[in-house]
Amino acid sequence: MSTFVLVHGAWHGSWxxxxxxxxxxxxxxxVFTPTLTGVGERSHLLSPQINLETHILDVVNLIxxxxxxxxxxxxxxxxxxxxxxxxxxxxxxxGALVYLDAFVPEDGQSLHDTLPPEQRNAQRxxxxxxxDGWKVPPITAERFNVNAKDAAWMDRQCTMQPLATFDQPLRxxxxxxxxxxxxxxxxxxxxxxPFGQFYERAKAKGWKTLSxxxxxxxxxxxxxxLTAALAEAAR
Numbered sequence: 001m002s003t004f005v006l007v008h009g010a011w012h013g014s015w016x017x018x019x020x021x022x023x024x025x026x027x028x029x030x031v032f033t034p035t036l037t038g039v040g041e042r043s044h045l046l047s048p049q050i051n052l053e054t055h056i057l058d059v060v061n062l063i064x065x066x067x068x069x070x071x072x073x074x075x076x077x078x079x080x081x082x083x084x085x086x087x088x089x090x091x092x093x094x095g096a097l098v099y100l101d102a103f104v105p106e107d108g109q110s111l112h113d114t115l116p117p118e119q120r121n122a123q124r125x126x127x128x129x130x131x132d133g134w135k136v137p138p139i140t141a142e143r144f145n146v147n148a149k150d151a152a153w154m155d156r157q158c159t160m161q162p163l164a165t166f167d168q169p170l171r172x173x174x175x176x177x178x179x180x181x182x183x184x185x186x187x188x189x190x191x192x193x194p195f196g197q198f199y200e201r202a203k204a205k206g207w208k209t210l211s212x213x214x215x216x217x218x219x220x221x222x223x224x225x226l227t228a229a230l231a232e233a234a235r
Contacts, residue, residue, distance in 0.1 A: 001027075001028045001029050001030070002029050002030070002070070002072050002095070002231075002234040003029070003030045003031075003032075003068050003069070003070060003071050003072065004024055004029055004030070004031045004032065004071070004072045004074065004230065004234070005032045005033075005034070005059065005062065005063065005068070005071050005072070005073050005074070005083075006020065006021065006031065006032070006033045006074045006076075006230075007033075007034065007036070007059055007073070007074065007075040007076065007079035007082050007083050007086075008033070008035070008036070008039075008040075008076055008077075008079055009075075009076040009077025009078045009079045009080075009102075010039075010077060010078035010136070010138075010139075010161040010165070010166075011039060011136075011138035011139065011158040011159060011160070011161050012039065012040065012076075012077075012157070012158060013035040013036075013039050013040020013041060013042070013157070013159070014033040014034065014035040014040060014041070015040060015041075015157055016076075016154075016157070016217065016219055016220065017033040017219055019219065019220075019223035020219050020223050020226055020227050020230070021033050023223065023224070023227040024227055024230065024231070027227075027231065029231075029234075032062060032066065032068075034058055034059060034062050036054075036055045036058050036082070037050055037054050037055065037058055038050045038054075038161075038162055039159045039160075039161060040157070040159060043159040043160070046135065046159070046160060046162065047162070048134040048135075048162065048164065049164075050162040050164065050165065051162065051164035051165055051167075051168040052081060052082070052085065052110075052111075052164070052165050052168040052169075052170065053085075053168065054165075055082045055165060056082055056085035056086050056089070058082075059073075059082055059083065059086040060086045060089045060090055063086070063090055063093050064090065068093060069093050069095075070093070070094075070095035071093055071094050071095055071096075072095060072096045072098065072230065072233060072234045073086065073087055073094050073096070073097050073098070074097075074098035074099075074100055074230060074233075075098070075099060075100065075102050076100040076101065076102060076217075076218070076219065077100070077101060077102055077103065077216065078102075078103060078111060078161075078165065078166075079100075079102060080099045080100070080102025080103045080104050080198075081102075081103050081104075081105055081111055081170055083097065083099075083102075084097075084099075084104060084105070084170060084172070084176060085170055085171070085172070087175070087176045087179050088172045088173055088174075088175045088176040089173075089175065090175075091175040091176060091177075091178040091179050092178070094179045095181060095234070096179075096181040096182070096183070096233050096234055097176075097179050097181065097182045097183070098182075098183045098184075098185065098229075098230060098233045099182075099183070099184045099185070099198065099202070100185050100218055100219075100226070101185065101186055101187040101190065101193070101195050101216055101218060102184075102195065102198065103194075103195070103198065104184070104198045104201065104202070105169075105170050106170075106172075107170065107171060107172040108169050108170070108171070109169060109170060110166065110167050110168055110169045110170065111165070111166045111167075112166050112167055113169070114194065114197070115194055116194065119192075119194065123136050123163070123166065124163070127163045131160055131163070133163075134162065134163050134164070135160040135161065135162055135163060136160065136161045136162075136163050136166070137160060138155070138158035138159065138160070138161070140155060141154040141155050141217075144190060144215050144216040144217055145189050145190050145191065145214075145215030145216065146215050146216070146217050146220055146221065147214075147215070147220065147221050150217075150220045150221075154217065154220065181208075181233070182202075182205075182207040182208065183207060183208040183209070183210065183229075183233040184198065184199055184202035184203075184207050184208070184209050184210075185209075185210045185211070185212060185218065185226075185229055186198075186199040186209070186210070186211050186212075187211075187212055187213075187214050187215060187216050187218050187221075188211055188213065189213060189214050189215050190215050190216040193216065199211075208233065210229055212225055212226065212229070
């Protein structure tokens with residue numbers, strides 16, 4: 001059996017992994033779904049000081065204090081940057097890395113560095129208009145093409161995201177190069193998706209790749225198929 005750490009994307013929380021978490025646990029796996037500081041049930045901790053480094057440490061410290069090893073570390077969307085940073089810090093504890101329709105920046109790049117200017121500017125403007133200049137309102141379920149049954153629930157559950165998490169560059173030491181088992185899963189039914197570039201790069205690098213025919217929130221739209229893909233990535 002394997003140990004999974006599943007990291008959500010921006011505006012989300014542990015709640016989005018409910019179905020996949022239960023399915024993996026039913027197969028006998030150990031599963032952790034941390035909520036990053038300042039969102040979800042930890043939204044009472046939201047502050048301008050929270051940045052990418054905060055979230056990387058959330059994951060690194062979970063792995064260290066739970067004394068986890070041979071971890072299958074999965075990051076969805078913004079969570080891709082978080083798990084990339086975490087894996088670079090503790091590569092000896094990572095057995096497999098999974099990017100789920102996720103950002104995969106290089107050393108020195110921020111999330112906003114990888115977005116088209118119009119998307120980056122729209123987020124900064126939204127923070128000015130609706131987030132006191134430092135927090136970004138959630139993207140809607142409709143925009144992410146979430147299935148109709150879950151759309152209203154997702155919109156209720158999502159919370160503000162600190163802008164600094166999108167602006168702070170990722171710093172890599174090279175430790176991540178020791179992780180050889182890497183999978184990239186793309187969700188092609190998210191119109192205007194910024195993730196095609198990372199999917200193509202993953203194929204060029206020789207990573208395992210998979211396409212699941214749904215919108216961006218794969219864990220909501222196709223939890224059964226995603227559970228199978230994660231179990232396969234662990235092998």
